[in-house]
Amino acid sequence: MASDFSYAASENIAVETKSSRKVEKGLKRILVIAGIIILAELIWLFGVSPFIPFSTIEVHGFEGFERNEILNTAGIDDTSSFISTNILEVKEKLLAHLQVESAMVIKRFPDKLSIFLFPREAAAVTLTSIGSKQVPIYVDRHGVFYKYANTGFHDEKIPIISGFENPQLNMRLPAALVPLVESLSEIAKSSPELLATISEIRIERKPWEGFDLVLFPVHSSIKVRIENNLSEDVLKYILLMLSVFESSSSKPDEIDFRSGMGSYRIKEQSL
Numbered sequence: 001m002a003s004d005f006s007y008a009a010s011e012n013i014a015v016e017t018k019s020s021r022k023v024e025k026g027l028k029r030i031l032v033i034a035g036i037i038i039l040a041e042l043i044w045l046f047g048v049s050p051f052i053p054f055s056t057i058e059v060h061g062f063e064g065f066e067r068n069e070i071l072n073t074a075g076i077d078d079t080s081s082f083i084s085t086n087i088l089e090v091k092e093k094l095l096a097h098l099q100v101e102s103a104m105v106i107k108r109f110p111d112k113l114s115i116f117l118f119p120r121e122a123a124a125v126t127l128t129s130i131g132s133k134q135v136p137i138y139v140d141r142h143g144v145f146y147k148y149a150n151t152g153f154h155d156e157k158i159p160i161i162s163g164f165e166n167p168q169l170n171m172r173l174p175a176a177l178v179p180l181v182e183s184l185s186e187i188a189k190s191s192p193e194l195l196a197t198i199s200e201i202r203i204e205r206k207p208w209e210g211f212d213l214v215l216f217p218v219h220s221s222i223k224v225r226i227e228n229n230l231s232e233d234v235l236k237y238i239l240l241m242l243s244v245f246e247s248s249s250s251k252p253d254e255i256d257f258r259s260g261m262g263s264y265r266i267k268e269q270s271l
Contacts, residue, residue: 053081058114064147065099070115073097074105082110090115098146098170120146123181123188124161124201128168141185143173157192159184163203176211176228177203183230194235201230212258220246223254 057076059067071077074090087105094103094117104116122138128145129135136149138158145167161180173181180201187195200216215224220242226234238257245251 052111053079054085054113055111056113058112060114060116062099062117062119065097065117065119070094070117074115076113080113082107082113085113098144101140101142120144121185122147122158123185124159125149126161126164126167128164129166137167137169139167139173139181141182143175143178143181145169145171156196157188159195159198160200161203162200163205180213180228180230187230187232187235191232194232194239197239198235214254217242222246222251224257225254226257 054076057071059070061067061070073096074093076085076090085107087107091103091105094100094105094115099119100117101120102118104114106114106116108114120138120140120142123141124139125136126139126145127134128137130148137145138147138149139145139161146169148169180203184195197218198215199218202214202216204212204214206212211228213226213228213230215226215230215238217224217239222242222245224238224242226238234257238255241255245255
């Protein structure tokens with residue numbers, strides 16, 4: 001009886017061992033297959049996907065510089081991929097476009113590209129000569145002449161500046177005048193109604209160095225001369241002074257604010 005029990009027990013052990021080996025082999029096969037799948041995915045993800053063309057190209061441009069032109073300028077085509085695209089070079093090409101003020105180019109691994117463009121905004125407009133015609137040309141807050149306007153068009157929110165000698169596209173204002181267009185841009189954002197009270201700003205070079213600004217108000221015939229330091233506070237003070245003179249019977253031709261206090265001379269009436 002003891003021998004029969006021992007034989008049966010050894011048979012059970014052999015069956016269990018055989019069964020566990022099958023399970024172990026099955027697990028090994030599953031692990032091997034899983035490893036192959038993971039390896040194939042990694043090879044695809046890191047070895048193949050970055051080399052295939054972008055599946056998604058997101059472009060945020062602006063009026064006058066649309067998607068197809070943006071991609072052509074950037075050098076992006078149907079063969080461009082994550083690996084082949086240098087975002088610094090793409091950004092440099094886009095910034096070379098005169099109407100682009102700033103750009104962002106973002107690659108998302110493994111096959112996505114995003115382009116965000118921000119246009120120059122007009123701080124002022126002036127006139128230039130093209131052949132025999134006078135054409136409006138915009139200047140931005142950095143002092144760059146970047147776009148022609150339609151002839152005869154004038155946005156009252158954008159002041160006219162004059163005193164330049166035939167500016168052309170991609171020319172820049174003298175460094176001393178850049179603070180002026182920066183100030184105009186800031187005033188346009190914070191108090192556009194204040195800026196709209198000035199129809200023209202004439203720039204006059206001083207005999208030795210620097211510039212004066214001559215302001216032509218919309219609702220007054222009195223010109224105002226200031227240093228090259230236009231600001232919202234200066235403009236408010238000027239308008240206050242003009243309102244006083246407009247109610248007076250004797251009006252000066254020009255008020256000089258260059259000293260910080262308005263000085264003027266009343267023109268004598270002819271008999």
